[in-house]
Every structure is written in structure tokens, then in C-alpha cells.
Amino acid sequence: xxxxxxxxxxxxxxxxxxxxxxxxxxxxxxxxxxxxxxxxxxxxxxxxxxxxxxxxxxxxxxxxxxxxxxxxxxxxxxxxxxxxxxxxxxxxxxxxxxxxxxxxxxxxxxxxxxxxxxxxxxxxxxxxxxxxxxxxxxxxxxxxxxxx
Amino acid sequence: xxxxxxxxxxxxxxxxxxxxxxxxxxxxxxxxxxxxxxxxxxxxxxxxxxxxxxxxxxxxxxxxxxxxxxxxxxxxxxxxxxxxxxxxxxxxxxxxxxxxxxxxxxxxxxxxxxxxxxxxxxxxxxxxxxxxxxxxxxxxxxxxxxxxxxxxxxxxxxxxxxxxxxxxxxxxxxxxxxxxxxxxxxxxxxxxxxxxxxxxxxxxxxxxxxxxxxxxxxxxxxxxxxxxxxxxxxxxxxxxxxxxxxxxxxxxxxxxxxxxxxxxxxxxxxxxxxxxxxxxxxxxxxxxxxxxxxxxxxxxxxxxxxxxxxxxxxxxxxxxxxxxxxxxxxxxxxxxxxxxxxxxxxxxxxxxxxxxxxxxxxxxxxxxxxxxxxxxxxxxxxxxxxxxxxxxxxxxxxxxxxxxxxxxxxxxxxxxxxxxxxxxxxxxxxxxxxxxxxxxxxxxxxxxxxxxxxxxxxxxxxxxxxxxxxxxxxxxxxxxxxxxxxxxxxxxxxxxxxxxxxxxxxxxxxxxxxxxxxxxxxxxxxxxxxxxxxxxxxxxxxxxxxxxxxxxxxxxxxxxxxxxxxxxxxxxxxxxxxxxxxxxxxxxxxxxxxxxxxxxxxxxxxxxxxxxxxxxxxxxxxxxxxxxxxxxxxxxxxxxxxxxxxxxxxxxxxxxxxxxxxxxxxxxxxxxxxxxxxxxxxxxxxxxxxxxxxxxxxxxxxxxxxxxxxxxxxxxxxxxxxxx
Numbered sequence: 001x002x003x004x005x006x007x008x009x010x011x012x013x014x015x016x017x018x019x020x021x022x023x024x025x026x027x028x029x030x031x032x033x034x035x036x037x038x039x040x041x042x043x044x045x046x047x048x049x050x051x052x053x054x055x056x057x058x059x060x061x062x063x064x065x066x067x068x069x070x071x072x073x074x075x076x077x078x079x080x081x082x083x084x085x086x087x088x089x090x091x092x093x094x095x096x097x098x099x100x101x102x103x104x105x106x107x108x109x110x111x112x113x114x115x116x117x118x119x120x121x122x123x124x125x126x127x128x129x130x131x132x133x134x135x136x137x138x139x140x141x142x143x144x145x146x147x148x
Numbered sequence: 149x150x151x152x153x154x155x156x157x158x159x160x161x162x163x164x165x166x167x168x169x170x171x172x173x174x175x176x177x178x179x180x181x182x183x184x185x186x187x188x189x190x191x192x193x194x195x196x197x198x199x200x201x202x203x204x205x206x207x208x209x210x211x212x213x214x215x216x217x218x219x220x221x222x223x224x225x226x227x228x229x230x231x232x233x234x235x236x237x238x239x240x241x242x243x244x245x246x247x248x249x250x251x252x253x254x255x256x257x258x259x260x261x262x263x264x265x266x267x268x269x270x271x272x273x274x275x276x277x278x279x280x281x282x283x284x285x286x287x288x289x290x291x292x293x294x295x296x297x298x299x300x301x302x303x304x305x306x307x308x309x310x311x312x313x314x315x316x317x318x319x320x321x322x323x324x325x326x327x328x329x330x331x332x333x334x335x336x337x338x339x340x341x342x343x344x345x346x347x348x349x350x351x352x353x354x355x356x357x358x359x360x361x362x363x364x365x366x367x368x369x370x371x372x373x374x375x376x377x378x379x380x381x382x383x384x385x386x387x388x389x390x391x392x393x394x395x396x397x398x399x400x401x402x403x404x405x406x407x408x409x410x411x412x413x414x415x416x417x418x419x420x421x422x423x424x425x426x427x428x429x430x431x432x433x434x435x436x437x438x439x440x441x442x443x444x445x446x447x448x449x450x451x452x453x454x455x456x457x458x459x460x461x462x463x464x465x466x467x468x469x470x471x472x473x474x475x476x477x478x479x480x481x482x483x484x485x486x487x488x489x490x491x492x493x494x495x496x497x498x499x500x501x502x503x504x505x506x507x508x509x510x511x512x513x514x515x516x517x518x519x520x521x522x523x524x525x526x527x528x529x530x531x532x533x534x535x536x537x538x539x540x541x542x543x544x545x546x547x548x549x550x551x552x553x554x555x556x557x558x559x560x561x562x563x564x565x566x567x568x569x570x571x572x573x574x575x576x577x578x579x580x581x582x583x584x585x586x587x588x589x590x591x592x593x594x595x596x597x598x599x600x601x602x603x604x605x606x607x608x609x610x611x612x613x614x615x616x617x618x619x620x621x622x623x624x625x626x627x628x629x630x631x632x633x634x635x636x637x638x639x640x641x642x643x644x645x646x647x648x649x650x651x652x653x654x655x656x657x658x659x660x661x662x663x664x665x666x667x668x669x670x671x672x673x674x675x676x677x678x679x680x681x682x683x684x685x686x687x688x689x690x691x692x693x694x695x696x697x698x699x700x701x702x703x704x705x706x707x708x709x710x711x712x713x714x715x716x717x718x719x720x721x722x723x724x725x726x727x728x729x730x731x732x733x734x735x736x737x738x739x740x741x742x743x744x745x746x747x748x749x750x751x752x753x754x755x756x757x758x759x760x761x762x763x764x765x766x767x768x769x770x771x772x773x774x775x776x777x778x779x780x781x782x783x784x785x786x787x788x789x790x791x792x793x794x795x796x797x798x799x800x801x802x803x804x805x806x807x808x809x810x811x812x813x814x815x816x817x818x819x820x821x822x823x824x825x826x827x828x829x830x831x832x833x834x835x836x837x838x839x840x841x842x843x844x845x846x847x848x849x850x851x852x853x854x855x856x857x858x859x860x861x862x863x864x865x866x867x868x869x870x871x872x
Contacts, residue, residue, distance in 0.1 A: 032356070
């Protein structure tokens with residue numbers, strides 16, 4: 001099947017039922033999108049499908065055919081960091097960093113939907129797990145990105 | 149900008165005589181050879197490589213897992229080196245090189261909040277010694293006394309003549325200079341970099357997806373493996389029907405791993421997992437197949453009143469003290485098993501040939517991973533190597549235990565020449581942890597007629613990590629680590645003076661393997677002690693802060709952090725409408741910590757933690773901004789544990805196999821954390837773990853203040869209490 005990831009078309013020889021996460025990681029070869037739970041709870045696998053955030057660990061690859069998949073590697077446009085990534089750097093958000101790809105993708109989608117999110121918007125939308133506990137910096141960085 | 153290289157060639161010593169090279173403190177009989185990094189740049193010493201363009205590569209033996217240790221340790225080397233911080237990068241030496249060079253980098257273990265507190269002296273000496281050598285090299289070139297030269301930001305200046313040069317230009321010559329034996333370290337008052345919130349060195353690749361974690365590793369010709377270990381601890385594989393799955397897509401091998409596990413090795417991990425899930429396996433569940441949480445709880449309960457127990461801290465005569473008390477208070481607490489659940493499940497990649505065994509692994513302790521590699525491969529140390537890869541969280545799971553390394557090597561041994569990446573599923577990770585030990589406590593306090601605490605009997609009953617992991621470290625059977633925060637003195641010193649005191653431990657071990665879980669035993673000890681302090685204060689009719697202060701006159705540093713949080717929140721003045729406060733303090737991993745939690749409660753069981761004000765005295769602080777992040781992060785880990793996390797045992801196995809059955813706090817539940825970093829100087833305390841223990845008792849005390857309810861068993865979800 002053909003998958004379009006970060007604007008590039010890839011022919012992947014993958015069972016249609018294979019979760020999109022594993023097609024991205026093991027067939028397309030982009031490993032910024034992480035495996036955390038495999039049951040759409042933790043959010044480490046968050047990517048955008050036609051611009052909407054999805055948890056790629058439970059979406060069959062076949063469901064992404066003909067649609068635009070954007071991963072963390074495709075977020076920065078033309079070599080410049082996305083404003084969320086920039087805010088993440090400025091606020092030194094990541095600790096171990098493993099969950100941050102998914103967190104950033106979820107936040108980028110939130111800001112597209114609501115450019116000036118309130119704390120309540122953030123609480124309702126950002127449900128990713130971070131075991132290091134970066135939430136205080138995540139919140140600060142979201143507001144910083146919204147102002148950028 | 150940080151280069152934590154994963155390539156096996158990232159660290160190649162250019163000299164054949166490395167053992168006699170520039171290792172600090174070693175005598176060099178025939179003049180030193182220059183030891184070189186892979187790119188040919190000279191090592192000034194084991195800690196410092198300088199490239200011609202003035203880039204300074206600082207070697208860090210400890211593992212970065214988010215806690216900021218590579219940045220902090222590099223700051224310490226750079227402080228003494230007087231190099232240009234903007235040109236600093238870091239790299240990991242390998243454990244194999246450490247063996248060859250007689251542990252020149254010291255301990256690799258990154259646990260117990262030891263990264264900085266146990267290596268501060270030798271890493272600073274590494275930087276200082278290199279500086280002296282570099283200055284000497286410049287002075288030699290100019291044929292002037294080194295004492296006439298000064299240095300700042302990697303630029304060496306000969307003041308009388310005005311000549312200057314840079315580290316990059318003299319590094320080659322400096323590497324040939326015999327290291328001076330005793331170089332003085334700066335007075336802390338002169339520090340320019342230590343104590344400064346410089347930016348972390350490793351942020352950028354974590355926001356672009358570029359950072360390679362163990363789970364992301366790719367090697368040419370690599371296969372991937374999924375694994376199932378016997379779900380009952382102590383059980384074995386009886387049989388499996390490989391033929392049922394060997395024809396499935398991508399499947400290359402179906403193999404037994406040791407006595408207790410089965411793996412499917414395939415082209416991709418997803419193929420391996422699908423085939424493994426379809427593989428019929430019969431387990432011999434062994435002697436623990438019927439054990440349940442209730443059995444374990446009963447065993448611990450019996451320990452609460454057992455005659456035999458190991459004493460951790462005692463003074464006076466607690467029996468007499470309790471007998472003569474005007475009022476006696478008693479309470480029993482219980483703390484559950486918990487899994488580390490780092491976001492990145494356990495994994496390791498191994499390649500084996502009869503001549504060489506190589507392992508790539510996210511580890512908190514490269515040397516322990518190396519030991520597991522040599523043991524599992526059966527090869528001598530000089531035929532083994534371990535390459536440390538970035539960790540997606542550690543929290544203690546990846547330190548003392550390298551069961552996943554052993555498995556990966558045992559798999560690779562069966563497929564010689566082929567690199568195999570073993571990745572655990574989340575389910576495997578949940579069911580084969582090294583769990584926070586289970587512990588109960590019975591506390592009895594005696595108050596005199598004025599409400600002073602005159603006697604405290606504190607019995608712990610439960611599992612010993614040391615007995616399971618490092619039995620050689622037991623002291624005549626006693627596990628001193630069980631008493632973290634309750635010790636008479638030292639890095640875990642008890643902060644109260646009680647005239648009649650007895651703290652002891654009835655060791656009750658289970659078949660569930662225990663491990664070091666961020667904070668370790670301080671977590672439950674802080675809950676037991678600090679909640680009971682509030683119970684005693686209540687019984688005495690006294691304010692919890694005033695009650696504690698009376699017992700803390702001999703513990704000024706404990707008291708100082710407690711006072712700091714009390715002052716910041718305005719303890720004693722009314723809280724905002726509907727907000728209730730609770731306090732806790734502890735000494736933990738060499739640092740003094742305290743917290744005040746402000747909570748509001750709706751419907752009696754929905755707790756909103758509005759704010760936590762927390763203070764830490766680490767003695768010296770290297771990077772305050774990172775300390776603040778560790779404090780806030782530790783509260784997420786600690787409060788997730790308090791409210792949501794328990795691993796229960798049924799039929800010998802762990803029942804919770806994934807999130808959210810084993811849940812973790814989300815951003816909506818995150819309190820505002822105000823950190824007070826108040827280094828008082830003169831000692832080096834830890835950072836990564838100390839504060840975790842004060843969040844839970846502070847919240848519990850605030851909840852009791854709000855509702856009058858004292859909860860003594862955990863997690864709170866078992867009482868229908870939720871964090872909102």
C-alpha cells in the first residue's frame with residue numbers, strides 16, 4: 001500500500017491491519033513516533049491524520065491510505081522549528097523526552113484548533129502520559145507557543 | 149548539540165597503551181602516549197577531549213534519563229576547566245573501556261540520586277587537572293612560567309606579553325604533560341557555572357524526533373524480537389508449539405529464552421508480537437501459582453506484632469515511655485507494590501559471535517549492563533562491549549536490573565552474527581517489573597499531659613529490596629535501606645528527637661521481585677511518619693507545624709526547609725476559601741526536603757491539589773532550574789502512585805497489564821508547584837529522588853484537614869478518592 005507521510009509517498013509492504021504506528025516506525029523508518037502502551041491511552045504515538053491528532057497505535061495502516069500523515073519529523077517546515085517545538089526548547093520542557101513527540105503533536109493540533117487555549121482547554125485536550133512529570137513546563141510552553 | 153553517541157565506534161582509543169595513559173593519578177614510567185578520541189582529537193585526560201576548533205567534549209559516565217545529569221556533570225567539569233561553555237558537548241565512555249582503563253571514570257551507576265553527589269569531587273578534579281595541563285602547555289610553548297598565565301573561556305593569556313592562545317591549539321601538547329598530582333579546587337564562592345541555571349545540553353533532539361532511544365535503534369541486518377516470560381514469577385516454560393506460528397509473515401525464529409521465556413524473532417516487531425500472541429505456550433507456573441495479594445497482606449500483618457525484628461533506630465526505653473504516657477495513639481498503614489512503568493518499555497539489542505558480544509541498551513548503569521552481558525554471553529570481558537543508548541525513563545528499573553539484557557544476549561546467542569533488538573510490550577513490562585516493595589507499618593505514639601511526644605514505636609513489616617537484589621549487603625540479616633529517612637544520622641537522617649524511640653523492621657519477603665523505585669523506601673516511610681505526626685498533633689490538640697517544631701530543635705536543616713514552606717504559604721494565616729493545607733518533611737538522599745500541599749475537596753472524595761510549595765536544601769546546587777523540574781516531576785510520579793497505582797497479585801501474577809488499569813497523572817491533575825531551592829552549602833545532596841516523598845503525606849494531611857478523614861492504605865482509588 002502507499003502511505004503519504006510528511007508529504008512524501010511511501011510504498012510499504014505491510015499487512016493492512018498493522019497499526020499505523022508500526023508502519024511508520026518499521027516500514028517508513030521514522031522512529032520519532034513512539035510506542036508506549038499500544039492501547040491508545042498514553043498518547044506517545046500521536047500523529048496527525050489529515051491534520052487531526054490520532055493515536056496511531058490502534059489505527060490500521062489501511063485507514064491511512066490516501067490521507068496525509070504528519071509525524072514529529074514533519075512538523076518543522078523548511079528547517080525551521082514549529083512554534084510548539086520552539087516553545088519546548090525555550091521552556092526546556094523535555095526530561096527523558098520519550099513522550100514529547102506525542103505531546104508536541106497533540107499540542108500542535110490543539111493550537112491549530114484553538115490558537116489561544118485556556119487552561120481548561122489544555123486540561124480537556126492534552127491527555128498524554130508523561131512519567132517524568134513535565135506538565136508544569138508543558139503548560140507554560142503551550143501558552144508561550146500561543147503567544148508566538 | 150549534545151553528542152551521546154550510540155555508534156560502537158564512537159569511542160575508540162588510539163593508543164595501544166591505554167591502561168598506562170593519562171588516567172588521573174597513575175604514574176607514567178616512560179612518558180605518556182596521547183590517548184585519542186575517534187576523530188583523532190587528543191584526550192587531555194579521561195574526562196576532557198579538546199578538538200582543534202576548541203570544542204570541549206566532556207565525558208560523562210552516568211546516564212542521562214531526563215534528570216539533567218549530563219548537563220550538571222558537564223557544568224562541574226567545565227567550572228574547573230575554565231572552558232567556553234558554548235562549545236561544550238558530552239559523550240559517554242563505554243563500560244568496556246572503563247574495564248580496560250581501571251575504572252578511570254568511576255562508578256557508572258545512575259541511581260540513588262548519586263549522579264552528582266558522589267562524583268562531584270573527582271569530576272571537578274578532572275576539569276581542574278586538565279586546565280593546569282593546558283595552561284602548562286601554553287606556558288611551555290611561550291617559554292614562560294605557568295604562573296604568569298591566566299585562563300578564561302578556553303583562552304589562555306600570558307599577561308606580561310599579552311600573548312593569547314586557545315585550548316584547541318594547545319590540547320595536543322597538553323595531552324603529553326604528566327598530570328599534576330594534587331590540583332586545588334575552587335572555593336565555592338568563586339563558582340561561575342556551578343549554581344547557574346544554564347540550559348540543558350540535550351533538549352533539541354527531543355523535540356524533533358531525532359533522538360534515538362533504545363527502542364528506536366536500527367542496525368544493518370537486524371531482526372526484532374518480542375518476548376513472553378512466565379506470567380507467574382518463578383515459573384518456567386513447559387512447552388510451546390513453534391510450528392503453529394513459524395509460517396506467519398516475517399517470522400524467522402521461535403526460541404526458548406533461558407528457562408522461563410519464549411521469544412518470536414521476526415523482520416519487524418509487530419510481526420513478532422502478532423506471532424507471539426498466537427503462539428500456544430504451556431507454562432509450568434511453579435510453587436507461586438496460587439499466591440494472591442491477600443496472602444501477602446496477611447503475612448505482612450503478622451510481622452507487625454512479631455517478636456523478631458531488625459532495629460533501624462532506637463533510643464531511650466520505648467516500652468516504659470509508652471507505659472507512662474498520658475495518651476496513646478496507634479495507627480496501621482499499608483503501601484502496595486508499584487511498577488516503574490517508564491514510557492519506553494524495556495529493551496536491549498544484542499549481537500553475538502563467539503569472538504564478540506555487543507549490546508546496545510538504555511541503561512542507568514552501563515557497568516551492570518556489561519556484567520549481565522558477560523554473564524549471559526559466557527565470553528570474557530575483553531570480548532564484550534556495551535553501548536549506552538538514550539533512556540525513555542528509568543526511575544530505578546534500568547539500574548540494578550538488566551534482565552532484558554540477559555534475554556537479548558540469550559536470544560542473540562542462538563542466532564550468531566545477527567543483531568537482535570528485543571522490545572518488551574507494555575504488558576510484558578507491567579507483568580515483569582521489579583516492583584516497589586510492599587510494606588505495612590504500625591505506629592504507636594505516647595503523649596505526655598502537655599501533649600509532647602515522649603515515645604514512638606514504629607514497626608515496619610514487609611519486603612526487603614536488598615535481601616532480594618544485593619543480599620551480600622545485608623548487615624547480619626538487616627536491610628538498613630528499609631529505614632530510609634528514619635536513620636539515626638547520615639543521608640537519610642530522622643528529623644525528630646523523641647526521648648523514647650524504637651523503629652524496627654520485620655522482614656517479610658514475597659515471590660514478587662522488588663526493586664529500587666524512584667525514592668525507594670523513603671516513599672512509604674514518609675507517608676507513615678509524616679501522616680502519623682499529623683495524627684499525633686491532632687491527638688495532642690496542637691498545630692501540626694508547632695507540634696513538629698518542638699521535636700526538631702536538634703535538626704536545624706530539617707527545620708529550615710519546613711519553615712521555608714510554612715513561611716511561603718503563610719501557615720497559620722487563613723487559607724483561601726475551601727482550601728486546606730498539609731505539611732511534610734524528610735531527609736532523603738542527602739538533601740533536606742519539605743512540602744506544603746493546598747487542596748480542595750468536593751463531594752468528600754474528589755481532591756484538587758491546588759498548589760504544592762516545596763523546599764529543598766541540597767547543600768550545593770548545580771543547576772537550580774533543573775532542580776525545580778525534578779521537584780515538579782517527582783510530584784507527578786509520587787502523586788500518581790498515591791492516587792492511582794497498585795500492582796495486585798492474583799494466581800501468582802500481576803493483574804494490571806497496561807495503562808489505565810495502572811494509571812498515571814495527566815496535565816489536568818497537575819498542581820501548581822512552587823519550588824524553593826535553598827542550598828545552605830557545605831554538603832552535596834541528591835536531587836532526582838529526594839522530593840518525591842513529601843508530596844504524598846502533605847496531600848494526605850491536607851485531605852485529613854479538609855475532611856477529618858485519615859486514609860492509611862493506598863492507593864487512594866481503593867477508597868473511591870480521585871485526583872481531579
